[in-house]
Amino acid sequence: MRIVVVGNGMAGSRFVTELTDRTKDFRVTVMGEEAWQPYNRVLLSNVLAGGYGPDQVRLLDPSWYGEHGVQALLGTQVHHIDRETRAVIAASGERVPYDILVLATGSEAVVPPIPGVERAISFRTLDDCQQILARSTGASRAVVVGGGLLGIEAARGLAGRGLPVTLLHLAGHLMERQLDAEAGLVLGETLAALGVEVRTGVNVAEVLDDGVRLADGEFVPGDLAVLACGVRPLTRLAQDAGLEVRRGVVVDDEMRTDDPSIFAIGECAEHAGTVYGLVAPAWEQAEVAATVIAGGKALYRGSRLVTRLKARxxxxxxxxxxxxxxxxxxxxxxxxxxxxxxxxxxxxxxxxxxxxxxxxxxxxxxxxxxxxxxxxxxxxxxxxxxxxxxxxxxADSPVRMPDSAKVCQCNNVTKGQIRACWEAGARDVAGVAAATRATTGCGSCKAAVEGIVGWLCEQEGVSA
CATH class of the missing domain: 3.30.390.30 (FAD/NAD-linked reductase, C-terminal dimerisation domain)
Known part of the structure; x- marks a missing residue:
């Protein structure tokens, strides 16, 4: 059976690894528009801050595909889905037939329709990140437009490199979807102490070479402009193919679309009226789809979201x-x-x-x-x-934490699973990560995993 995956980001690459872990009976082809090996988009702010290089956020080694019998068509743009003949047509004209198709097309950056916006760089992909870094070298000041998660991470990353930063946000306080007004105010003051000037309740009307102009006419200087104005699901392929699309590609509890041979996962998928924009739900959906396609039983019932800001x-x-x-x-x-x-x-x-x-x-x-x-x-x-x-x-001390406690939110790893890995021979964080994928998402659980592993080693009198 031929499985084709369109999208090689965090959802698509996780699906492929989950499927190959379950069965070797399929011929799998993954088509990724980006030429990069799949990488951890969550950690791009660390690349911007200089903590990581591109190779350190890579999710799979280049050799992985050949070792697992997966055909990877990187740098390949998909133009059309032919549902009648069950084939995916690339922009080059190449036809890739499928028996089952998995859409993991993700989302794209929202670019506001304002004059001069082409002078700014969106903060979404690794290519965007490298462009920002290249421009920041000769810049004297940066302006970041958008005070959500990505905007704050971009602003903090650039400030960490010593570049003065002004963060502009349309709403009355930062991260208004996740935070109340007082939390947004405290967060703004925290950023100000780290070198980020925060301006809320302002609307950018034009991007210039040396700054931006606000709707009230005020000029904000900055020879590097970065956009973090939100994202929208990439649904054109599904819509053109006649699949049901609302905000995202509509799926059921098995992650199937209204065409039983086509699944959708990650940021392009809409389940029970919700489109999730975080990595943990995308990885949960990838696991469900892989289980179902491999012949098992699994249902996705939605996700309880925990948002973590990953700024130094x-x-x-x-x-x-x-x-x-x-x-x-x-x-x-x-x-x-x-x-x-x-x-x-x-x-x-x-x-x-x-x-x-x-x-x-x-x-x-x-x-x-x-x-x-x-x-x-x-x-x-x-x-x-x-x-x-x-x-x-x-309760988050290893001694008090129950085995059912979830330690890694991104990968749904519990303390009990970490204990089982330790008992099976994993004596350090790297071993636990290899067995469970804990710490490989946003990385915020690393200290907790280290604490559990260290505590287990201490109990048994062995070296971590």
């Missing part, structure tokens, strides 16, 4: 319904702006339905576990925000 010296986690007020839920909050700290719990019917943790905290692991499992909360709410105050060890 900025610790932020947000999850669930963070905007509910005291009129609709029990809300517990603590704010210390001078320290860059903001913590908020949103509780309904005794269960955690939302949380914001800004600033370094040992509460994140506990709160993520409670949010993900939906279990009842202890009566000591302050102890949830400040585990040390309760007199007991924090």
């Amino acid at each position: 010296s900025v610790e932020l986690a947000a999850m669930g319904e963070t905007h509910l007020t005291e009129e609709h839920a029990e809300v517990v909050r603590f704010s210390h702006r001078a320290k860059g700290t903001y913590r908020k719990l949103v509780i309904k019917e005794g269960r955690l339905v939302g949380a914001i943790v800004l600033g370094e905290s040992d509460a994140v692991g506990t709160l993520t576990h409670l949010f993900d499992r939906g279990g009842p909360l202890p009566g000591d709410r302050a102890g949830l925000l400040f585990p040390g105050l309760s007199g007991a060890a924090a």
